Amino acid sequence: MAFLKRILPLLVILTLVTVGHVAASPDDWPMFHADLAHSGATSESVQPPLRLIWTYTTYNQVVSSPAVSGGVVYVGSNDGNVYELEADTGGLVWSSHTTGGNSSPAVSGGVVYVGSQGNVYALDAQTGAKIWSYKTTFGGPWTIYSSPAVSGGVVYVGSYEGNVYALNAETGALIWSYTTGGQVYSSPAILSGVVYVGSNDGNVYALNAATGALIWSYTTGGGVWSSPAVSGGVVYVGSTDGNVYALNAGTGANIWSYKTGNYVDSSPAVSGGVVYVGSDDGNVYALDAGTGTKIWSYNTGRDVESSPAVSGGVVYVGSFDGNLYALNAATGALIGSYTTTTGYWVLSSPAVSRGMVYVGSNDCKVYAFAPVSTLAATTTVASVVQTTSTYYSTSMTTIPVYSTSTITTTTTTTATSTQTTLTTQTNTVATGMSMATIYTSSTLTQTAMATSTVGVYVLADPLSIATVVLAIALAFVAGIMATRLRRIGSKPRTCPSCGFRNPPFAVSFCTKCGEKLQKQ
Numbered sequence: 413m414a415f416l417k418r419i420l421p422l423l424v425i426l427t428l429v430t431v432g433h434v435a436a437s438p439d440d441w442p443m444f445h446a447d448l449a450h451s452g453a454t455s456e457s458v459q460p461p462l463r464l465i466w467t468y469t470t471y472n473q474v475v476s477s478p479a480v481s482g483g484v485v486y487v488g489s490n491d492g493n494v495y496e497l498e499a500d501t502g503g504l505v506w507s508s509h510t511t512g513g514n515s516s517p518a519v520s521g522g523v524v525y526v527g528s529q530g531n532v533y534a535l536d537a538q539t540g541a542k543i544w545s546y547k548t549t550f551g552g553p554w555t556i557y558s559s560p561a562v563s564g565g566v567v568y569v570g571s572y573e574g575n576v577y578a579l580n581a582e583t584g585a586l587i588w589s590y591t592t593g594g595q596v597y598s599s600p601a602i603l604s605g606v607v608y609v610g611s612n613d614g615n616v617y618a619l620n621a622a623t624g625a626l627i628w629s630y631t632t633g634g635g636v637w638s639s640p641a642v643s644g645g646v647v648y649v650g651s652t653d654g655n656v657y658a659l660n661a662g663t664g665a666n667i668w669s670y671k672t673g674n675y676v677d678s679s680p681a682v683s684g685g686v687v688y689v690g691s692d693d694g695n696v697y698a699l700d701a702g703t704g705t706k707i708w709s710y711n712t713g714r715d716v717e718s719s720p721a722v723s724g725g726v727v728y729v730g731s732f733d734g735n736l737y738a739l740n741a742a743t744g745a746l747i748g749s750y751t752t753t754t755g756y757w758v759l760s761s762p763a764v765s766r767g768m769v770y771v772g773s774n775d776c777k778v779y780a781f782a783p784v785s786t787l788a789a790t791t792t793v794a795s796v797v798q799t800t801s802t803y804y805s806t807s808m809t810t811i812p813v814y815s816t817s818t819i820t821t822t823t824t825t826t827a828t829s830t831q832t833t834l835t836t837q838t839n840t841v842a843t844g845m846s847m848a849t850i851y852t853s854s855t856l857t858q859t860a861m862a863t864s865t866v867g868v869y870v871l872a873d874p875l876s877i878a879t880v881v882l883a884i885a886l887a888f889v890a891g892i893m894a895t896r897l898r899r900i901g902s903k904p905r906t907c908p909s910c911g912f913r914n915p916p917f918a919v920s921f922c923t924k925c926g927e928k929l930q931k932q
Contacts, residue, residue, distance in 0.1 A: 514527065549575060570597065570599070736750045
């Protein structure tokens with residue numbers, strides 16, 4: 413049919429637009445602790461109280477911290493898989509099996525970089541297919557806990573045998589390696605051409621990013637599993653000697669140190685002149701970034717090895733008690749706590765992106781939380797076609813809504829006078845969730861219609877424009893098909909040549925002999 417030939421190319425294009433990853437956003441959290449400086453902070457504000465949106469169950473503990481990029485979540489599991497999950501629903505896009513437990517992924521240029529049991533992998537972000545892998549010197553069964561950082565076409569990562577590696581991001585070829593005196597569990601931070609990383613030999617290292625040459629090292633009193641955060645010319649890092657250190661980024665000189673009650677394996681987050689960090693003494697600390705003076709501490713009751721994430725005046729952090737905590741960044745007051753599974757540790761560090769908080773747990777699950785104040789993570793779009801006095805409803809479409817509750821009404825018509833009356837029906841989405849208003853064809857009336865009209869009623873979301881356009885196109889096609897069927901009628905059509913009784917949908921030609929049919 414001619415009208416289908418005209419509309420199909422448009423539908424194909426619209427479908428391709430709506431399928432696949434959303435474009436990268438400044439609100440993405442594409443690597444461990446958000447960025448190359450490991451600030452652990454975002455300009456996006458995600459405010460508690462939170463509600464659980466979805467969980468995804470892997471086959472082993474999720475110590476890896478999620479990375480969020482382009483509307484999807486990347487996370488590793490100790491089952492040996494890297495998972496790509498839909499950020500809004502938790503639906504599995506792909507999983508890619510590596511050789512063992514995984515570090516936290518880093519996403520850059522359409523590639524996912526991750527460490528796993530002596531190997532560093534580069535995976536296609538769209539499909540999970542392996543692009544390359546690099547086997548470290550030690551190899552063997554030991555997991556790479558260090559999370560890659562990607563800068564200037566180079567992947568920087570530490571390994572169990574004590575090396576820091578710089579690999580070509582496209583090919584995996586070795587550019588340089590630097591040998592420390594202990595395992596490198598720490599994840600490198602990159603700033604101004606310098607790689608900052610800790611080692612289990614007790615040192616914090618500053619290396620030339622281009623050559624791997626040592627610029628300086630600073631010796632603490634214990635192993636440095638914590639990953640450095642760099643802000644304002646200062647490197648902040650924890651040590652198993654129980655101290656949080658502030659070091660001059662240029663020289664490595666000690667500016668201050670603060671003593672906690674146990675190991676500091678947590679990696680500091682820095683925001684607004686305050687350093688936030690956890691300790692195995694069960695506390696989350698807020699320290700003045702300039703002096704190291706304690707501003708507040710909050711006791712969770714169990715070890716805090718999760719690294720804090722700061723968003724809109726809120727500190728999110730996990731604890732060995734199985735909870736994700738939301739603390740007031742200024743006072744340390746508890747705003748809310750969210751239980752994963754009682755008795756299972758939360759070592760994974762939260763990622764805050766696109767209006768949600770993502771975290772893994774030792775109960776083998778990945779969790780996604782969103783503010784109660786927003787609507788459901790998905791909202792219904794009703795597309796309705798009116799021809800004369802009959803409604804033809806298209807299939808209901810689901811699109812993501814992140815943080816808006818604005819109602820947008822769009823009506824397209826060729827009529828000179830259109831009056832639209834919209835009746836709303838409020839339904840409870842789920843227990844403990846907020847209320848969502850759903851607009852359906854049964855509560856919609858439109859008058860003074862001269863020709864076919866498409867009315868689309870949707871909770872506004874700028875990232876869903878393509879989906880709405882596709883819904884309009886599908887509704888338009890449905891209206892044309894309905895009009896054609898009414899014109900054709902419901903009676904069989906007899907071929908004047910062969911006498912075959914054609915069904916009503918045979919619009920122009922006999923389905924048996926091909927003779928042109930007469931119009932009814």
